[in-house]
Amino acid sequence: MLTLVAGLLLFLGAHSVRVFAEGWRTATIASVGEKPWKGVYSLVSIAGFVLVVVGYGLARQSPVVLWPQPPVWTRHLAALLTLVAFVLVVAAYVPGNQLKAKLHHPMILGVKVWALAHLVANNTLADLVLFGGFLAWAVLDLRAARKRDRSLATVAAAGSASRTAIAVVVGLVAWAVFAFWLHRVLIGVSPMGV
Template sequence: MLILIMGLVIFFCVHSVRLVAPQWREASFSQQGAMRWRVRFGLITLLATAFIIMGYLQMRAEPVWLWFPPVWSRHLAALLMLVALFFVGSAVIPNTTMKKKIGYPMLIAVKVWAFAHLISNGNLADVLLFGSFLVWSIVSFVVYRRRDRKAGVVREGESGVPFDLAAFTFAMVSWFTIVFYLHQSIIGVSPLV
């Protein structure tokens, strides 16, 4: 459990710099240069992700069950993942309606992903992993939206159906790939069983 918690703490500390110290981040970014900042950020993120995976796998080897989710929760989670992947597509594809309207579709994707996995998994490792991501994404979204409103941020730019269709296509292709191939081969569990 300690390795998982250590990985989560490192991950969230690194990913919360912009949240809690935006001026320091910008100053460091300009002093060190974009490439150096991104390399350090990426290496620390990789380290944290490795700790999270190792700790999660250790805890899953000897699970501590908090509840036993009903079978239908897996099917609901699979459907929610389609929604989460649409928000991922909306975040990575420029000029989508979701990006223009809410500003932070990737945080919405993390919220939906974490919630979907919380309802369909009931052991302590899942609660620690997905619960912490859910709390972090909710807090981050609220802080960023409040900061944007205070600063009077208006998202300009052309959004439209072609960009949203691209996000939807991304979601469908990703969902089918994950559900019918990747989830089973990487995680070892089929989301549809």
């Protein structure tokens, strides 16, 4: 569990600099330059991610069950929520779509929905630490991002229906590939029972 917690602290800590230390971040980038900043940021993030993956895998070997196995319908709800999460994450990367124009930060919202989905359908301490950590981070990060948007008077460009359709279709396909194949290959759990 310590490996998982250390990974979360590194990964989410790196991704929380704008939440808790925007002024320090800006000053550091001005001092060392954008490329060195991004290099260190990337290395810390990768190290944290590796520790999260390894730590979660280790914690799953000796699970600490917190409550009885959730009912089957929670897996169906989790599947639906993760589908929404995939569409939101893809929308963050498809320029000119209406989801991004309306929501401003679909990636963070996607992380929130993904984390919530996994909290609903799982019952171990490792799940609570991992997905609860990501959910807490996403709540704080979205709050900070919206505050930045207000202070900068950020206005999102209107999106087009065709770009939105691309985001939705790519999100659905990515979700299907992950839900029906990759989740089992990478995580060792088949969420769709296949």
